[in-house]
Amino acid sequence: MRRAHLLGLGFLSPALAIILMLFLIPVLLTVMFSFTNMSTATGISGGAYEINAASLRKLSDAGAQESFVETLGKEAFVVDDAGITAAAAAYGEQFANEVGSQMLGERFDSRRDLERAFRKLKSRPRSTRDIKKAADLFKRSVLNVRFETAGGLLDAVTGNGIEMTPDQQELLTKTIYTGWTWTSDNFALMAQIPYVWRVAGNTLMYVVLTLAASVGLGLFLAITTFYLPSGTATTFRAIWFFPRILPNVIFVLMWKWLAWDTGFLSSLLGNFGVPPRNWMLDTGANAWVFIVLINGIVGASLGMILFGSAIKSIPQSMLHASEVDGASRWQQIRYIILPQLRWPIMFICAYSTLSLLTSFEYILLSTDGGPGGATEVWSLMAFHTALDNYAGNLQYGLGAAMALMLVIVGILASLVYLRIFNFNDLVAKPRIEQ
């Protein structure tokens, strides 16, 4: 490789590093997480095996036979070497030997059965209390015991005299594992939850309405400022650019002040007898109006700049020509200006669709998806599911699967856009002579 090539690679490396760190690695991690069932409950490191009331419930939910679940949950009394050794220490060798010789390996479902068997022995302890205590030495249970490996658990269960088919073994270890596992269930789950479909609808509405508002307002501002004297136009553009350079939190805070039940709107309308209320979160429709306005006004500034410069690049003589051709202002806008803004409008639509799909900061700050999920959009849902769940169980795996959907939609949309905009044409050498 020539030195010049190395130099080029050197200049490129910061960009490559940024793409790697901020795009490729996060996307790969998202893909990875989306195929797990990670959550607060499972943790992100390994887990353990433990049979308890909750895991038994899970087991029967997962379709295990009732008798099997019952057996697992029951205490059992098993005459084994460990019990005999303990009995020898507590009640003497004689009793222990007798138990060992007559009952080794026997299994009893309840303490009473074992007690009854003890009473038949000659060297049994004299008092009923001692017999009960001796029986307790043989109590064997896998309930509420943590096992680090599946093998340990299975050995313990079998050791208790519970017979399991291979299917039952697999079901048991799979169901009661407390750590995360690989799974593709997240995607099926997403399709099944009705709320997810509602959020998908919300997202579509959010993108379409916000896009319409920002492009419409951007066009309106670009055209009106074009016809204003330049000094006035610059002032107006600067004012309309404010929302974009204002910190998001402050911008949304101002909207909240406007909409609070003690805020500007309520105070103003209070004079006309309208009872105060939170105008932003009062109803779903109200929340949507604010979401679209907040995002639309921020988006409009970009459109205004882009459309404004595009209008300025239309030769003055073309506008003059349309005037002497008899076109009114409106016809001039309709037939001369707008058709020549086709590309900038398409560009803004394409660009904004992608950024709107993934951006939720203004919604998070203003309504946080409320009221009652009315303004929850896909990216916000992914955020809520994975990182900010009200119930407290953060479902990283499901959230990642939701985010992955956005990545896929984004990549597909980009490919479509590149085709529409004919990327090869865009990067072709400029043709100065028309």
Add this chain to the structure above:
Amino acid sequence: MRISIENFTKSFGDTTVIEDMSLEIGDGEMLALLGPSGCGKSTTLFAICGIHRMNAGRLLFGDADVTEVSSQKRNVGVVFQNYALYPHMNVYENIAFPLKVRKESRAEVDRKVQEIADLVHIGELLQRRPVQLSGGQQQRVALARALIRKPDILLLDEPLANLDAKLRLEMRSEIRRIQLATGITAVLVTHDQVEAMSMCDRIAIMDKGRIVQLSTPKDMYENPSSAFVAGFLGNPPIAFLEGTVADGGFRLANSRVTLPVPSGIELPGDGAPIRFGVRPEFFQPGNPLKVSGKVSFVEIQGREELYDVTLENGAVLRSIQAQSAGFRLGEDVSWGIAQDKVLAFGPDGNRL
């Protein structure tokens, strides 16, 4: 339709471009506004079509005062220097645009577009986009668009400036043909005297916001009112000799040579500085009033040849002669001036 501009004044900010200008253009006439760049000719044109508002004065189309009428309502067709075709419409839509904004019926538009396209010979190009057209074709489309709604007046702003030399020649006669065919009153803005002279009935020469002379091409060429006009018309241009009045004759500056003054010229007193203008075709070897000099420039143009002759005092005279005269650079010659064709100008540049 007759156009009357009365006491027209136009200023941009503090700069007054045109001051108190009056001009009358007859019905069906084609008039050229000719002048160097910055003389206000385009400003005048834009004032006539209403793109610029007049600061003072009146503008009449026929008997109607249109000073305050918007450009949309003036019914004026304009051909712009860069044609200003709408790039997103095809030729048909471009031409039909003035009718479209008036919401004329489809059939009517079709008929008119076809008619005007045939007039300007672009009938087979209607489905093309402007970028697919040559300069001359774009020019024809612009003309058709300007003419389609039968405007009262046609304004042409440097219509040939963007064309190559051959097309310019062709379009010159085309525009004149179409103007005559439609009988429309037309105003042509140009800085090219050949265009103005070859296309127009009358020429208004402008300088620094004023009309210096208004006349027919032939009269203006033969009887320029000032040295500026004489210098502007004619190619190769007129040559000037500086000198003073001496004993009823013209004494060349820095020289003892005295030339007789043509009859009918009122000379100022002795010693007053005056200038003689001699057009190249009136400085020929065969003429009687000889002056001597050295050939300092030769240009062979095929049909004719151009010579510059530097006189002893450093002044330069130009001559245009038929082919094969065969003079060489550096040759000493003694050629004659046609005495009765000499134009004399006073110290202020005005004709004597």
